[in-house]
Amino acid sequence: MSQVPERSEIDTEDTWDLTSIYPDDEAWEDAYESINGRIEELRAYEGRVTEDPETLLELLELQEELLREVSKVSSYASLRSAEDTRNQEYQAMSAKAESLASATQSAVSFLEPELQRLDESDVESFVESEPTLADYEHYFDDVLRMKPHTRSAEVEEVLAELGEVAGASSDIYGMLSNADMTFPTVERPDGESVEISQGNFTKLQKHPDREFRREVYEQFYDEWDDVRNAVGTSLKNSVRKDVKYARARNYETARKAALDGPNVPVEVYDTLVDTVHDNLDSLHRHAELKRDALGVDELRMWDLYMSMTGDEGPEISYERATEYIVDAVAPLGEAYQDRVEAGLDSRWVDVYENRGKRSGAFSSGTYDTQPFILMNYQDDITSMFTLAHELGHSLHSELAKDAQPWQYADYTIFVAEVASTVNETLLTHHLLETIEDDELRMHVLDEYLERFRSTLFRQTMFADFELRIHEIAEDDGALTPDRFDETYRELKAAFYEPAALDGRIDREWMRIPHFYYNYYVYQYATGISAAVAIVERILEDGEDAASAYREALALGGSEYPIDVLETAGVDMTSSEPIESAIAVYDEYLDRMGELLDQ
Structure with missing residues (x-):
């Protein structure tokens, strides 16, 4: 009988290395206690945000220091929980981390309402007096843009404190679907x-x-x-x-x-x-x-x-899949390619399914950690494409962290789903152009059509x-x-x-x-539309287009997402990228029809 293995049965080299965040759970607990004891330092600035430029900078730097550590605490607990959603100890750690994050956000919830007392000329004056604040100009613009939708400091604090319980529906669904539900056994x-x-x-x-x-x-x-x-x-x-x-x-x-x-x-x-x-x-x-x-x-x-x-198609081992992916991203430049290979060799990936493990796949991590990719690899073409997809997210994060300060290293999902799908599209092109196995070629074409359909x-x-x-x-x-x-x-x-x-x-x-996830899924569809357009440019124009794309990834959150994609040469305010993607889909359907006729 084919059964899902327990976590303890998975080889260590096929798991991610969470000791790169904290060496053990005790270190995590120490970090948790340390940050929990410092949250009140933020509250000392309430009512003083716009007192003078120096005070504002002090608060922003303190906020960064604490939130960076909160991110590590949350990441470690969340990833441990994802390894086996049945593990009550790690569920408790994850809950504590969520509470810590909520408490920290609550403690600094006064920041943006107080900042919105300023206008653009006030901000310019602050930056002129304290030049380091220039690093936050896009942040200030974003905060002022949201002024009509920001409530009083008291209301913002309540909303921040409710963040933990607001996610209850998602948490309950996740536990039900990943931990409590047991599906039947069938006979092949x-x-x-x-x-x-x-x-x-x-x-x-x-x-x-x-x-x-x-x-x-x-x-x-x-x-x-x-x-x-x-x-x-x-x-x-x-x-x-x-x-x-x-x-x-x-x-x-x-x-x-x-x-x-x-x-x-x-x-x-x-x-x-x-x-x-x-x-x-x-x-x-x-x-x-x-x-x-x-x-x-x-x-x-x-x-x-x-x-x-x-x-079902030929089996693709995890090792073979990584070789294909590394070769496929060559058009994005040698440095990008080397980084993908190094990440795969550094236990970024938790490869195989185990009992209780969170389903699906994701890329995670923080500004101060390596990326972490959850997979449930099934030795098939679909899993290979999913791995390429998640590596796109991971490399996006790495390039943004290299180029941006903490406040701009994160990026929106709208842009993130472009990075992941560019990798998928490059993988398809590489395999169709290089492999000689006709059976594999047909399955690759079929897989890409399926991903188009599903994405x-x-x-x-x-x-x-x-x-x-x-x-x-x-x-x-x-x-x-x-x-x-x-x-x-x-x-x-x-x-x-x-x-x-x-x-x-x-x-x-x-x-x-x-x-x-509150209006999340549409970004997969806009992402593949933009990605197809970007890959077409890279394959046609070479390094110039690849450089523009890497520049867009490196922007992180320092610009608004529509502007980031314009840097890569794509206008997502029009229907053109979507229509262009569908035209490519039609072209691949033609190719598949011809192969089937043969």
Whole structure:
């Protein structure tokens, strides 16, 4: 029987090295106590922020000192918790870290309301008197921009203190889906038993035996049906939290509040949704091509992940995947390539799935640590592309930290999802141009088409769903599991018109953790659009375009995201990058159709 291993069964070299943050849990506890004892130092500046330039600089530097250490404390606890979500000790550490972060933010919540007493001329005068404050000019601009949506110091403190409990819906959902839910064991066609998990569900949906795929699909979604009311209540409260926080900050909608944070115009969201809806014929063409390739009368939901080649595809070991990825990023420059290779050799990556491990994948880390990448590697092409994706995030962070001071090293998700998808696109191009194995080439092409489908189209469908359920809440409508089902099914039917829907797919919304991230998912779709445009420029113009792209990554958060992408040569306020990406998708569909005909 194929079972998910325990954490203790994973080889050390295949795990990330958290001792690079703290050597052990005792050191973490010491850091926690130290920072907890210093939080009150921040409160000493309340009422004095604009007293004089020197006082303001003192506070900003103290805030940086404390928040950098809080970030390390939070990162260590969160990563330990992700290793095994069943471990109560690390769950407790993570909760303590969240409380510490919330308390620190609360202690300095007066800063921005007091800063907003200044106007632009006051800020210029402060900078002239204390030149070091020039390092914060973009920060000051951002703070003053948010003046209409910032409340009094007292209200801001309350909102900051509520940050810990405001994430309760997401925390509960995460524990339910990652730790408490146990999925059935099914028998493969060869007689081997395999336990379904969040990590392997998609891989199992790529098995060539259609009846096996159907059984996995049905048992997986039947398990979700057993927690239907719990997940529905969790998502309802998460949406209502978004709405109430937006209203507390004088925004008309939760979407405007979410997009105003990174200063992304709402029109960017609408343009994405409208442009994708206008081009659903391309997605329908993909579905029809897959139906014909699989030789089925109608495409069912358990066929969607199946390769058009008709089989699961060749195994790609983790070691082989890293070789392909390092070679693929060569167009981004030797220094970028060397850094990817060094990171892979330095235990950035927690490679394989283990029982209780958080599902999915992510890249994490702080200004003062190395990157940390969580994987649930499955020895397949999809996992290889996911690794390339997360390495894009990690290298983005490294380049931004190299070039920027702490206050600008972080960057918005809007830009982050470009960096990750550039790596995926370069990997596709490299493999299609260099490998001689025809079977692997076809699977690579199929994988990229699938990632296009799931990133541009599927994430836009998610974004539309997210918008619709928030609008229901904003109109004081009832958000029930039935309403979620109805809304989701309507979109699924439009996006997958050539396929046959069934009742189980209506509840797919239940397994998507990103719906708890407050208008997050649309950025995957804008990200792939920008990434395709950037890669096209790099492949055509060479080092000049690569240099512009690296410059954009190095900007971190020192400019607004729309301006950062303009540095890389992409205008995301127009529909052009989205239409261009869909044109590339159509071109790859043509190539796949030709290969299938052969």
